[in-house]
Amino acid sequence: MVTKAYRPLIPATLALALAGARLAHAANQVPEDENLPDLTALSVEQLMNLDVTSVMKTSTDVSHVPAAIYVLSNEEIRRSGATTIPEALRVVPGLNVAKVDGNKWAVSVRGFNTQFANKLLVLVDGRSVYNPLFSGVWWDQQDVLMEDIDRIEVIRGPGASLWGANAVNGVINIVTKNAKDSQGTLLSGQVGTQRHGGGVRYGADLGDDAYLKVYARHSDYGDSRTRDSANPAGDEGDMSKAGFRYDKAFDIANKLSIQGDAFIGDSNGAPVDFPNLAANLTPVAAPPYSRALPADQQFSGHSLQGRWEHHQGADSTTVVRMYWDRHSRKSPFLNSRYQIDSFDLDFQHNYQLDERHLLLWGTGLRFNINQFENSPQISMSAPQRTDRIYSFFAQDEISLVPERWRLTLGGKVEHNPVTEFEVQPNARLLWTPNEHHSFWASVSRSVRTPNWVEQNISYSLSVQPIPGLPIPQITGLVGNSNMAAEKMLGFELGWRGQLLPQLSADIALYHYNYDDLSSNTISVLPPASYLLIKSTTGNLGIGQVYGGEFSLDWQVTDTWKLKANYSYEEDRIRPGNATPANVFVNDGGSYPAHKAMLWSMYQLTPQLKLDMNWRFVSSTVTNLSFTQGYHDLDARLAWDLGAGLELALVGRNLLDSYHFEYGSDLFSTATAVQREVYGTLRWHF
């Protein structure tokens, strides 16, 4: 029995032991601050007996989150030498990260890895950067000033009960530093064989508990070469971004935060074959049937977000958040552009009901507005559309046996205009037999709602001659307005253990069952002056993805740390029973079965740090291509000159002059990932 005097400590304990709620914590919706301990009910004598020695977190901590989570710290990002977010994500266990060309990436968790991977939700400071057009993320426009990232939280596995539809296989939360932690001036830059760029950040204390930071960055990435040519591929990219953040605390219970950014950039691509079309979308009657066009895109956008956090005492917090996000992209090779606006308003309440129950509930409203410019090559049947999405979620985290057993039950109900109501429940159980080990299990149902492309697209893929016949054939991609949501029932198990004070390990296993996976059905229309082959989207895919991830953290000595991880994934994705052979499931396969990484972080002298990161990725087969496996090495040597100045030399892909990580896709031609060397500077004063 806990003595009465300590009862108030229990809420704090539970608050700390937040799991699912804590998953939603930082950037997403829940308050930034921990629920802080309330010691006020202790007597003076008890206070005098408390040990107040602060304990810094070390890698030897056993974490108590019932999910496969990895938090990439600012320090790790810095030591990885990454100048883009996907590069930084390469070190996260179990994440599939493949560079498609100079500026395009395929990033996913647990299967289904394509440039348009659609089962991963990505948030930047709680703002969803998920694109309703294709359910994925444009990684080229997400980068912020890397030094400004406080951490990146990566959850492998479903997060739909909190974040809603589309957080099916994982959630990535990119959390930038608040203005208070960004005081002074920061200059950063990189220059090398394949990239150059730089950024500046300035943070000011406005007094009266108000802080402001402004930042700007520009980065350039050189082009590479394609698989069959040594000539420059023309896949260079650049992006400029500027932003600000204002934080104000009105008193201890009320905090306001306003942030925004604006960006513009180009993501060019190596030439891709596009069909030649006559009027009315008919194929040309005579060769050339296609032409190679550079797959260049221009993009721009901005976002503005406000967030109000209010504490009613130590055990109740509400957060209201609003944002407006706009981005547009132009593709000259398709004679098309689009602009998407997202307006989002959400409210969340965290409430420590009593010693046993931590409640979390919230509601939200989102508008996604598309304005698409149709062209002969590509068009949308609803070029102007507005989708309204309403949602409500609730979660109870129950301490069944204090310190030993914790159960989290939650769910989200969402209403979207296409598939109407979607219910996404989740249950997680955590068992902590002692302070060195924790075991967790989870079962959840998640959905991915249909995107605009699946529903509305009409795109002419190719025109080809038919051998022996005087007519050409045209292949077209056609949307389906009756798309259903993809559904997933997921089971997960995990263990984390502190094997020795310096050695910790983490294992996560999963088995996901999918139904109504997005598919395409090929149908041939009776020939007229040409043969039309239609590829119509549907929900005929079923199957499983299963596998596991293992990672190890070993502080070998005070100055040397090793991190290792290995992951295996496998799938049985197929057209559902009794479907004809002309059905194929989208994005099945598309990932490497094996991945491994070994990272040595070495402090040579108090001023010199050496990092070496070796990774292995097995071969990747997509619907359109085969990419060989590879292994490679990145290294970074950093020199701390004092006064906040650090210089570093980074080498990437040192083991080969080039390798390929992905195949060509619908609108992109894969290019080589080359060996490169660059220097970086970071000066904070």
Added chain:
Amino acid sequence: MLRTVQRGGELCRKAAASKRWAGALLALPLIFAHPACAAETANEAAVKVAFLYNFFKFIEWPESANQSKFNLCLVTPHDLGDNLLALEGKTVNGKPLAVLQDVPAKDLKTCHLVFIGKSTANAGDIPRDLKGVPVVTVSDKPGFLQQNGTIGLVQDGNRLNFEVNLDNANAANVRISAQLLKLARNLNLNK
């Protein structure tokens, strides 16, 4: 941050006070829960906040002070941070406790208790200006009592302790309960 572990009726606590990790999901410190674990740990700032709250319970202010509510004033910079949230909505003897930050020096007279952070440059000026006014000054600055402060929070090994300058309390016409005085590490009397 704080976790508790119960072992055979014993309670062991450890905390990671580092603000850097606030919000980091994994910032859960190791618990040393062996039977000899008598030492309980907590975030230092949270303990200071709890001390301040407790002081209110053991101090009586004269009639001249505001009797409808209690004002706790904080002179910045201090490192109590968000731990002050614990005081949100709290009452002392049935009266609301208001937490006021950044009170101008001239208005400190309206406070019941003023906390002066240890990094305040001229900590001694405030108690000097408040001499004879019924305001209790508290600081975690070493040597605060010699600078006319009333209560000093002092670190004693890895525990927090406090000392009281009874002369100053008397001069300010505030009465500190004997229960609190007997717990104080020492009672500095101005020589």
